[in-house]
Amino acid sequence: MRLALHAEWTKMRTVASPLWLLLGTVAATVALSAVATSVVNCTARGCGGDTTKLSLMGVYLGQAPVAILAVLVISGEYSSGMIRTTLTAMPRRATAFAAKAITLTGVVAVGGTVAVLGAVLAGRLILPDLGDQALSLADGPTLRAVFGTVLYLILIGLLSLGIATAVRDSATSIGIVLGLLYIFPIISGTISDPDWQRLLQQIAPMSAGLAIQATTDLHSLPLSPWAGLGVTAGWATAALLAGGLLLRVRDT
Amino acid sequence: MTPTVTPYRPSERVGRDGFLQVLHAEWTKFRTVRGWTVGMMAAALMVVLFALLVGVSSNQKGSPPVPIGPGGEPVTDSFYFVHQPLAGDGSITVSVSALKSSIPKAPGDLRPGTVPWAKAGLIIKDGTRQGSPYAAIMATGSHGVRMQDNYVNDTAGPTGPASAESPRRLRLDRSGDTITGYASTDGTKWTKVGTTQVSGLGSTAQVGLFVASPPAVGGGGTAGSVSTATFGDLRTQGGWAGGNWTGSQVGAKSPTFAGYPENAPGSFTGSDARFTVTGAGDIAPAVSDSLPTGGHLRNILTGTFAALIAVIVVGALFITAEYRNKMIHLTLAASPRRSRVLVAKAIVLWAVTFVAGSVGAILATPLGLGLARGNGVYIFPVTSSTELRVELGTAALLATASVLALSVGAIFRHSAGAVTTAIVAIVLPYILIAIPFMPASVSKGVATVTPGAAFAVQQTLVPYDQVASNYTPYYGYYPLAPWAGFAVLAGYAVASLAVAAVLLNRRDA
Amino acid sequence: MYKNQHETTPNRKLTPMSAAEIVVAGLRKRYGATRALDGMSFTVRPGLVTGFLGPNGAGKSTTMRVILGLDAVDAGTALIEGKPYHSLRHPLNHVGSLLDAAALHPSRSARDHLLWLAHSQGLAARRVNQVIEQVGLTSAARRKAGGYSLGMRQRLGIAAALLGDPPIIMLDEPFNGMDPDGIIWMRGFLRSLAAQGRAVLVSSHLMSEVQDTADHLVVVGRGKAIADAGVADLIAAASGNRVALRTTAGTHAMRVLGHAGAAVAATGRDTITVSGLPADRIVTLLNQSAVPFSEVSAHRATLEDVYLELTRDAVEFRAATQSEVSR
Structure with a gap:
């Protein structure tokens, strides 16, 4: 396993695209958060909403490069045929797959942390001085939101890895991942029945997972922050299992 | 030493040199990869399936009916009405010396505020049934004197607010179906504000004073308001039955009426010459914001987003697969004029996607509308030509998005980047628009300059000058006209196709 | 094996100018600091199999891509029957080429692959069936090309090259990955194409592959032709x-x-x-x-000797010799 990890890490660091995609994640997250915090109407009493959630809004965009990175980790090997080399060198496919997942987790954790902290910093600088309502990592719910958002990005990466392993084509995988993420909130916005709306928000990987960013009005959420992240984790686990199983049983 | 040989010459072939051949070749390429045809069929299917989902999941059974105006459009017809019957012709005159509005800051905490379209004046209406024909002349919060009839018609009269120092005198005459409104700022000089034909008033109409107060718009939402007007110098002429004035709340229960703020019900006091009337609601065409339970055609076509992702993937793969397989070498060796190849690909892709999108949208619309209506959902009415525009516009949107993905794919020569760029460029703007607290200026800007502007082709709602509302993309009002919004996306597609052509010609294959 | 579908026009007058089918003159191309082509010049004549020989990286594939108008050059010209490739109306009626046998969409069948190509030249679907039969792929023609063996892909590539019934055939490393039967088939096939009067250009990095097939050799090294002569002449010159x-x-x-x-x-x-x-x-x-x-x-020198002698200095990537290693 140690050897497999070393091999995967070497693969990851010796091509330029992962670094660029991580930088893309940071840039996209911070940029969208900065835009969101600068356009909101704030008064001395507050900004009419959850400022923590608002500052972390950049992950709506920042998760896209994470998804591409995760998809390319495996589908890049399929399109070049390198997957055969990989599986010849590491015949235990479960080990090879786990090594990929772990390496991806580490890389996204680092990039995601930088992105999320950058977004919070941008929010602090841009939002007007809110006194004791100012964003602070010392605040329990805010810390949970920040930490949880990094976990969310990792889960999105793992979900994408699982789907890409099952699908084996990068374009189709990215389409499926972005579809899963973005289409649920669009449908739940147009469905008028509140029960259906709530259900969709509870099962959608993005809407549910981003409940982890809520710091106010927790009782009005369709599900609690950690339960929401749990839903996303469920999606990621299911995708990884499906991908891992197909990798084991299929010819390459 | 080389022997003399006869070089091989194929027999001369009469063949047209042409773009049509490149087009034919690209069509053959497209239809012979099963994944791509499946992708297109999936896109059409998504549009239909989501329409079914939206239709099935909506439920408005048992809610009060939406009032419909004489023109067939949904209306708000909820106001406080102080009235008497008028048989045949006659006229009524009144002066409005105050119109004060209040907006709640918190439940039970009413504060004075400005409601630009608060209305107080005279109305002649065919009874108190919601949606019945009417004509009215009124003083407003900040739009001066107006004469309005049948919900959608609005004529401006003298400007300036009504006050004790400068009351607005109003007069309404009925002569058959002809209603004429007059206004005066000094009581001596009268100006005719407007004359209108109102059919369906009946021989005996209800005529009198009214106050309406539409919700105050702010911060991306609305807050119910209430207004109180002071009337004086009430005089009548003609076929009046006489007797007491009756105070009624028209349209107390209505999907287009949010009700009165807490502890501020509609009322009237006074008699004969002087009245104080308090009312809420509006007499106006319904808009998305005032009829929140109403559905639009674009809701039925939510599947456009899923279909977009499918056609973007296929569009990008149509060119990037050639690069990945190096088949581009063969393609360009067979057709050395490279721009032609790219244009042929774009045409084939656009046409195929347009057909798939049209089939999807044309099937989805009646199915989704039928299911939603069956579940009691009121759908904002559209003409059949508008419906066709939405359907074909959606197909054109999908087709153009796939060409954008193709162009980006030709520029990147890599499917992952191309797919992500195209999806983020078209779908993300919509998600940003859908965030309720986005200021209107930002969401309008996003819907003007990004490729997401093309969703305007699904717009079926019309904004009204005489209704203050959130006319933002979130509520279904796009800053650009349907085809202008589509032109923005088309502009992006054409520009990126041009860049792709330049690069394709300049780069080694 | 090859049945000519079109009769050669018998009364066609040949001028000396038309004798050369491909004329490559002074091609130069750089990729950054690397000189890929450095004054590449040679001609390919009808009725002959011309071997295009040189070590890996000598510029053979780049030259072929330039001839096909796929790559641009910094200087020089490559003309097909006196015209640049991009000016040909139906290019596949002039040059049939096979650069990379793997260059096809894996989920398209062989027949459909040839069909789009035929459509791009305004050729009838009948012609597709003819070339499929010609290369012996009839039984597999409706299967997805992704499942083909390398040999079958080579045959499919040849079929694509023959589609326009061109007077010039250009193949890049056609023997790569072929089994002995396939190599023998390919040699006979190339000879029969040349016998019909076609100009055939075949690249290879191994002399032994073209030794018994080529009439004429263009040997390249470091981006230019270092020999351009008939096989007999080359051997005679080397043998003395x-x-x-x-x-x-x-x-x-x-x-x-x-x-x-x-x-x-x-x-x-x-x-x-x-x-x-x-x-x-x-x-x-x-x-x-x-x-x-x-x-x-x-005493007879072998072509192998000639080739090694010619390319000794031109080999780009050569294993370090024993003496260099021991130092």
Whole structure:
């Protein structure tokens, strides 16, 4: 396993695209958060909403490069045929797959942390001085939101890895991942029945997972922050299992 | 030493040199990869399936009916009405010396505020049934004197607010179906504000004073308001039955009426010459914001987003697969004029996607509308030509998005980047628009300059000058006209196709 | 094996200018600091199989891509029948090429692959069936090309090259990955194409692959042609006029032949190489002087020798020699 990890890490660091995609994640997250915090109407009493959630809004965009990175980790090997080399060198496919997942987790954790902290910093600088309502990592719910958002990005990466392993084509995988993420909130916005709306928000990987960013009005959420992240984790686990199983049983 | 040989010459072939051949070749390429045809069929299917989902999941059974105006459009017809019957012709005159509005800051905490379209004046209406024909002349919060009839018609009269120092005198005459409104700022000089034909008033109409107060718009939402007007110098002429004035709340229960703020019900006091009337609601065409339970055609076509992702993937793969397989070498060796190849690909892709999108949208619309209506959902009415525009516009949107993905794919020569760029460029703007607290200026800007502007082709709602509302993309009002919004996306597609052509010609294959 | 579907126009007059089908003149191309092509010039003539030989990285594939208008050059021209490739109306009627047998969409069948290509030239679907039969792929034509073996893909690539019935056929490393049967088939096939009067250009990095097939050789190294000649000429030039002699009386023989004006060199314990005298004269002289000998034979250089000699300095990537390693 140690050897497999070393091999995967070497693969990851010796091509330029992962670094660029991580930088893309940071840039996209911070940029969208900065835009969101600068356009909101704030008064001395507050900004009419959850400022923590608002500052972390950049992950709506920042998760896209994470998804591409995760998809390319495996589908890049399929399109070049390198997957055969990989599986010849590491015949235990479960080990090879786990090594990929772990390496991806580490890389996204680092990039995601930088992105999320950058977004919070941008929010602090841009939002007007809110006194004791100012964003602070010392605040329990805010810390949970920040930490949880990094976990969310990792889960999105793992979900994408699982789907890409099952699908084996990068374009189709990215389409499926972005579809899963973005289409649920669009449908739940147009469905008028509140029960259906709530259900969709509870099962959608993005809407549910981003409940982890809520710091106010927790009782009005369709599900609690950690339960929401749990839903996303469920999606990621299911995708990884499906991908891992197909990798084991299929010819390459 | 080389022997003399006869070089091989194929027999001369009469063949047209042409773009049509490149087009034919690209069509053959497209239809012979099963994944791509499946992708297109999936896109059409998504549009239909989501329409079914939206239709099935909506439920408005048992809610009060939406009032419909004489023109067939949904209306708000909820106001406080102080009235008497008028048989045949006659006229009524009144002066409005105050119109004060209040907006709640918190439940039970009413504060004075400005409601630009608060209305107080005279109305002649065919009874108190919601949606019945009417004509009215009124003083407003900040739009001066107006004469309005049948919900959608609005004529401006003298400007300036009504006050004790400068009351607005109003007069309404009925002569058959002809209603004429007059206004005066000094009581001596009268100006005719407007004359209108109102059919369906009946021989005996209800005529009198009214106050309406539409919700105050702010911060991306609305807050119910209430207004109180002071009337004086009430005089009548003609076929009046006489007797007491009756105070009624028209349209107390209505999907287009949010009700009165807490502890501020509609009322009237006074008699004969002087009245104080308090009312809420509006007499106006319904808009998305005032009829929140109403559905639009674009809701039925939510599947456009899923279909977009499918056609973007296929569009990008149509060119990037050639690069990945190096088949581009063969393609360009067979057709050395490279721009032609790219244009042929774009045409084939656009046409195929347009057909798939049209089939999807044309099937989805009646199915989704039928299911939603069956579940009691009121759908904002559209003409059949508008419906066709939405359907074909959606197909054109999908087709153009796939060409954008193709162009980006030709520029990147890599499917992952191309797919992500195209999806983020078209779908993300919509998600940003859908965030309720986005200021209107930002969401309008996003819907003007990004490729997401093309969703305007699904717009079926019309904004009204005489209704203050959130006319933002979130509520279904796009800053650009349907085809202008589509032109923005088309502009992006054409520009990126041009860049792709330049690069394709300049780069080694 | 190849049945000509179109009769050659018999009364066509040939001018010397039209004799060369491909004329490559002074091609230069750089990728950054690397000179991929450095004055590449040669011609390809009809009725001959021209071998395009050189070590890996010598510029063979780049030259072929330039001929097909796929890559741009910094200087020089590559003309097909006197015209640049991009000006051809139906290019596949002039040049059929196979650059990379793997260059196809894996989920498209062989027939559909050829069909789109035919449509791009305005050719009828009938022609697709003809070339499929010609390369012997009929039974597999409706299967997805992704499942083909390398040999089958090569045949499919050849079918694509033949589609427009072109007078010029250009194949990049067609023997790569072929089994012995396939190689024999390919050689016969190339010969038959040339016999019909077509110009055939076949690249390879191994002399042995084209040795028995090519009539003419263009040997390249470091981005330019270092030899452009007929196979017989090349061998003759390398062989000289030498005769190998096997004798136990080496000293005597050398004296006799030296007197007769030949250049003589001992190459082994009982072998001598003689140049400057034909073999029959040598036999007469030795018999007159009663010198015993067991064998007289004309010395022939192999093409392999010629190739190695020519490309010795031009090899870009060569394993370090023993002496370099030990240093």
